[in-house]
Amino acid sequence: xxxxxxxxxxxxxxxxxxxxxxxxxxxxxxxxxxxxxxxxxxxxxxxxxxxxxxxxxxxxxxxxxxxxxxxxxxxxxxxxxxxxxxxxxxxxxxxxxxxxxxxxxxxxxxxxxxxxxxxxxxxxxxxxxxxxxxxxxxxxxxxxxxxxxxxxxxxxxxxxxxxxxxxxxxxxxxxxxxxxxxxxxxxxxxxxxxxxxxxxxxxxxxxxxxxxxxxxxxxxxxxxxxxxxxxxxxxxxxxxxxxxxxxxxxxxxxxxxxxxxxxxxxxxxxxxxxxxxxxxxxxxxxxxxxxxxxxxxxxxxxxxxxxxxxxxxxxxxxxxxxxxxxxxxxxxxxxxxxxxxxxxxxxxxxxxxxxxxxxxxxxxxxx
Amino acid sequence: xxxxxxxxxxxxxxxxxxxxxxxxxxxxxxxxxxxxxxxxxxxxxxxxxxxxxxxxxxxxxxxxxxxxxxxxxxxxxxxxxxxxxxxxxxxxxxxxxxxxxxxxxxxxxxxxxxxxxxxxxxxxxxxxxxxxxxxxxxxxxxxxxxxxxxxxxxxxxxxxxxxxxxxxxxxxxxxxxxxxxxxxxxxxxxxxxxxxxxxxxxxxxxxxxxxxxxxxxxxxxxxxxxxxxxxxxxxxxxxxxxxxxxxxxxxxxxxxxxxxxxxxxxxxxxxxxxxxxxxxxxxxxxxxxxxxx
Numbered sequence: 001x002x003x004x005x006x007x008x009x010x011x012x013x014x015x016x017x018x019x020x021x022x023x024x025x026x027x028x029x030x031x032x033x034x035x036x037x038x039x040x041x042x043x044x045x046x047x048x049x050x051x052x053x054x055x056x057x058x059x060x061x062x063x064x065x066x067x068x069x070x071x072x073x074x075x076x077x078x079x080x081x082x083x084x085x086x087x088x089x090x091x092x093x094x095x096x097x098x099x100x101x102x103x104x105x106x107x108x109x110x111x112x113x114x115x116x117x118x119x120x121x122x123x124x125x126x127x128x129x130x131x132x133x134x135x136x137x138x139x140x141x142x143x144x145x146x147x148x149x150x151x152x153x154x155x156x157x158x159x160x161x162x163x164x165x166x167x168x169x170x171x172x173x174x175x176x177x178x179x180x181x182x183x184x185x186x187x188x189x190x191x192x193x194x195x196x197x198x199x200x201x202x203x204x205x206x207x208x209x210x211x212x213x214x215x216x217x218x219x220x221x222x223x224x225x226x227x228x229x230x231x232x233x234x235x236x237x238x239x240x241x242x243x244x245x246x247x248x249x250x251x252x253x254x255x256x257x258x259x260x261x262x263x264x265x266x267x268x269x270x271x272x273x274x275x276x277x278x279x280x281x282x283x284x285x286x287x288x289x290x291x292x293x294x295x296x297x298x299x300x301x302x303x304x305x306x307x308x309x310x311x312x313x314x315x316x317x318x319x320x321x322x323x324x325x326x327x328x329x330x331x332x333x334x335x336x337x338x339x340x341x342x343x344x345x346x347x348x349x350x351x352x353x354x355x356x357x358x359x360x361x362x363x364x365x366x367x
Numbered sequence: 368x369x370x371x372x373x374x375x376x377x378x379x380x381x382x383x384x385x386x387x388x389x390x391x392x393x394x395x396x397x398x399x400x401x402x403x404x405x406x407x408x409x410x411x412x413x414x415x416x417x418x419x420x421x422x423x424x425x426x427x428x429x430x431x432x433x434x435x436x437x438x439x440x441x442x443x444x445x446x447x448x449x450x451x452x453x454x455x456x457x458x459x460x461x462x463x464x465x466x467x468x469x470x471x472x473x474x475x476x477x478x479x480x481x482x483x484x485x486x487x488x489x490x491x492x493x494x495x496x497x498x499x500x501x502x503x504x505x506x507x508x509x510x511x512x513x514x515x516x517x518x519x520x521x522x523x524x525x526x527x528x529x530x531x532x533x534x535x536x537x538x539x540x541x542x543x544x545x546x547x548x549x550x551x552x553x554x555x556x557x558x559x560x561x562x563x564x565x566x567x568x569x570x571x572x573x574x575x576x577x578x579x580x581x582x583x584x585x586x587x588x589x590x591x592x593x594x595x596x597x598x599x600x601x602x603x604x605x606x607x608x609x610x611x612x613x614x615x616x617x618x619x620x621x622x623x624x625x626x627x628x629x630x631x632x633x634x635x636x637x638x639x640x641x642x643x644x645x646x647x648x649x650x651x652x653x654x655x656x657x658x659x660x
Contacts, residue, residue, distance in 0.1 A: 014484065051557050074561035086552035090574045103561035151560070 002064035002154040002187060003029045004050060009059035011045050011211075019045040021211040023059070029124070030079050030185045032178070034198040037208035043191045044302060046208070047157050051080050063154060074103070079148035083160040085140045087132035093143050094128040100151040118146045121180075138169045145177075149184070156181075156188040158178070162197060174200055195235055199223070207231050224346075225364065229355035233346055238312060238323045243279040247271045252279055252349075255320050261296055261342075268363025269349045277358065280348035283325040287341040288313060290332060295339030297322065301332055307329070315340065391635075398424050400410070402541070405624045424629035427503055442471055450612060451630055458608040459637070460523055462591040465530035469587050472531070473538025478568065482554075499536045504596055521604045526560035529597060534587040545579035546572070581648035585641065592638055609634050621658035 004027040011020040020042040025181075027033045035043040050072035061068050068076050078098075087096050095113060096172060100152045101111045119125040132140055141161060160249040162170045162177075178237045181188050192198055198205045199219040207214040207222065207230070215227040226232035232240045245254030249271065250263040261279065263269055292298040299317035306328060313324045316363060317339060322340060330340060349358045396412065397405055399420035404411060411417035428451045431577045476495075480488060510529070511520075519525030549572060557567035573580075599611040613634070642649065 051559060053559070073559045074553075074563075078559070080556065080559045082552045082556065086550065086556040088553060088556075088571055099557070100560035103566075147556075147560075211644055248580060 001065075003027060003031075003062075004155055004187060004189065005060075006046075006050070007060040007062070009046070009049060009056045009061065011042070011049060011054065011241075019211050020049070020056075023208075023211075023212065025206055025216060027187060027189060028186055029336055031342040032181050032188045032201060032203045033189065034202035034205045035189065035191045035208060036193070036198040036205050036234075038193055038197060039330045040210075041208040042211040043193075043208050044156070044159055047080075047189060047191045050155070051078055051157050051231050053075050053080075053210075053223040069258050077153050078157055078192055079151055079153040079156045080146050081144050081156070081158045081161045083163055084131070085146075085189040086166075087140060087143055089131065089133045091131070092128065093124065093130055093132055093135075093146075096132060096143055096210055097146045097150050100147060103108065104151075113348070114150050114152075115146075115338075118150045121149075122146050125341040137165050138173070141165060141173065145180075147327040149180075150179035154187065156186055156190075158188065160188045160192050162192075163194075170197075177201060195237070199235075207234065225357070225359065226348065227357045229280075229350040229361075231277055232350065236282060238283050238325070240280045240282050241322045243281075243320065244276075246276050248275050252277075254279065255297075258318050258320075259297055263349075264344060267344060267347060268360050269357055269358045270360045271349070273360060274351045275352075276352040278352065279357075281342050282346065283312065283323040286322070287343070288315075288324050288326050288330065288332070289339050289341065290336065292337040292339050295341040297340040299338060299340065301336045302336050304332065304334060313338075394628045394631050397624060398632045400424075400625060402623075402625055405628075424625035425633075426591050427623075427626045427632065428629045450607070451609070454607050454609045454612050455633070457523070457602075457606050458592065458610075458634075461526045461530065461606070462588055462609060464523070465527045465534065465591050466529065466584055466587040468531045469534035469538050470584050472598075473535050473583070474542050474573075474576065475581060476535075477539050477542030478546055478572070481543050482551065492540070495536045495539050498532070499535070503533070503594075507596065507600060510597065511600055519601075521602050521606050523606050526598065526602055528604065529601075530587075530591040530594065533594075534583075534590055538583045540578070542579055545576060549562060549575050578648040578650075581645040585645065585649060588641060589638060592634075 004025075006023055006025045009020055009023040009351070010018065012018050023042075023046060028293075035046060037043045045054060045207065049056045050063075052068065052071060056069075063076055063078065088099065097118060098111050098115050101114060106114075116125070119128055122145060124139060124142045124146060127135065127139060127143070132143055135143070141164075144161070162173050165173060168260065174197060181201075190197075190201065202219060204216055204218055205222050206216045209230045215222060215233050217225075217227075222231060222236055226235065226240075233242060236349065243254045243259055245252045245259060245261075250265075252261040252263065253259065259279075263271070285296075289295065297317055299315040299322065301313050302316045302321070303314040305312040305314075308328065311326050311328045315324055315330065316321045324340065350356060351358055376562065396414060398412075399414060399422070400418055401421055401423070404418045414420040479485070480492065485491060492583070514520045515523055553571045553575070554564065554567040557571045558564060558604060562570065576610070593610060594608075595610040596613070598608045599614070602608060603611075613630055616623055
């Protein structure tokens with residue numbers, strides 16, 4: 001078990017493509033950290049550099065106290081689970097799991113003991129004599145986990161391990177993986193593009209976009225206090241409503257004059273440096289009421305999506321569309337005029353140019 | 368309806384089978400016939416029924432023995448009779464060594480091209496292929512002069528080198544296509560598990576590549592085993608191979624059909640046996656690309 005530290009890591013591929021840009025990140029001992037981002041954001045490249053399968057162009061990587069820049073993948077004492085499992089098709093499950101141990105020349109009885117332990121824990125003891133090719137996806141996944149666990153590494157690295165499973169199995173494996181990580185208390189770096197995996201399993205999430213680290217924080221803080229426009233729109237379903245607006249002191253104006261909003265001092269935004277920005281509010285932080293007499297915005301319902309436990313309304317405001325989440329008891333139909341009232345404590349504001357949150361340091365600290 | 372189509376299928380299959388197997392069968396029975404039976408104007412197809420089989424032809428191929436001619440005088444066997452055994456051994460050595468070398472070197476080359484970024488990779492692969500484009504006969508004279516000057520004529524290593532060079536392009540291209548289909552994650556996983564790249568190749572990649580290696584080996588063997596033109600000109604003496612010998616049987620006076628048939632049967636056997644041994648791999652090798660991801 002060890003901490004993992006990345007210092008100013010940059011990865012440039014041949015041909016000048018920069019996959020990861022000046023990334024610094026500390027992962028504490030025993031932490032479950034998720035690298036989250038859309039495809040091509042550099043998350044898998046980052047994982048492969050920690051593993052030693054790719055070499056960074058600049059920067060240092062530490063595992064524990066050791067600087068591992070020049071260390072071979074096999075000497076870094078880490079285990080890697082691949083998206084396609086990469087189980088050796090010509091070897092049995094037993095041979096697959098014991099493969100890393102045989103590289104260490106462990107005595108036969110020690111190998112047998114460890115393989116059996118891992119197989120019991122993952123409930124795959126009955127599969128040990130089979131070949132992995134014919135096993136269903138979920139069992140292949142367990143075998144791949146077994147091969148990673150059996151060497152008792154300092155760090156687990158996982159590259160979208162649940163992507164190839166069907167939905168119900170994925171939910172089960174999420175719970176199981178989280179449980180497993182808690183039990184083993186081994187540092188885990190987990191790459192995914194699925195925000196539900198990230199939110200539900202991790203201690204902290206690191207959001208990446210275009211090779212740049214956007215924010216590292218606990219799942220709830222990432223959701224509640226996104227630091228950049230990208231994080232705000234990437235996390236959450238339905239995505240956050242964003243309104244482009246002009247800023248004058250504490251006055252916001254947008255949607256061709258339909259949107260007129262005054263920031264209260266306690267909301268904690270510093271707008272002195274910006275004159276235009278993006279206003280953001282999540283669908284569940286908007287209160288919907290019938291009629292168009294009051295509220296922060298007025299519009300007309302275009303689509304109603306009942307989901308059972310909640311109902312989602314799309315509301316047209318001129319050319320803009322806002323998404324509002326309400327209780328299923330609240331029934332309106334398309335064409336109804338409504339007014340929208342924002343929860344003042346849950347609004348977000350980003351600078352138009354830097355796309356960084358305008359929340360002041362003090363306001364962030366208060367959270 | 369289904370029954371009718373089934374019957375048509377099996378009948379057609381049988382026809383095709385006979386069409387391709389008959390020449391082999393004809394050579395096989397001819398090798399057991401006496402000269403009189405062979406040249407007889409009424410053809411005979413079934414041993415023991417239509418003709419009495421004899422092993423004389425096989426003896427003639429392997430053993431030098433004196434023969435009695437028509438007028439009762441003893442004719443000493445010609446010198447070339449015993450050559451067959453030596454030539455067979457030469458053929459086995461040259462074909463075996465050149466196939467092993469071509470598959471070994473070709474597999475490593477293909478792996479390197481498949482896995483690493485190599486400058487001018489496409490041009491390199493085209494160059495490899497382009498060496499296959501010239502018919503051997505065109506380069507015969509330069510090769511002959513070259514071999515003469517280097518003292519490679521009538522040597523094992525001369526023909527081994529030449530046949531290896533012949534087969535390499537084929538091996539490299541087939542094996543590269545195959546390696547491209549094997550996910551890199553296998554090696555990544557093995558290297559993370561504490562093995563070196565060489566160990567990863569040996570323990571993970573090669574076992575996966577055996578079908579393709581078997582397929583390329585069979586093709587290489589057939590090419591080297593049957594090669595006639597260069598063998599005929601370059602190795603005429605101590606390291607001579609079988610194909611020119613078969614030709615020489617036809618060439619000298621009356622054709623000794625019996626001896627020719629016996630030599631042909633013996634010569635075709637090793638290829639059939641090898642192909643039979645690797646048949647399971649072969650099937651997967653020629654349908655490669657079926658590696659599960």
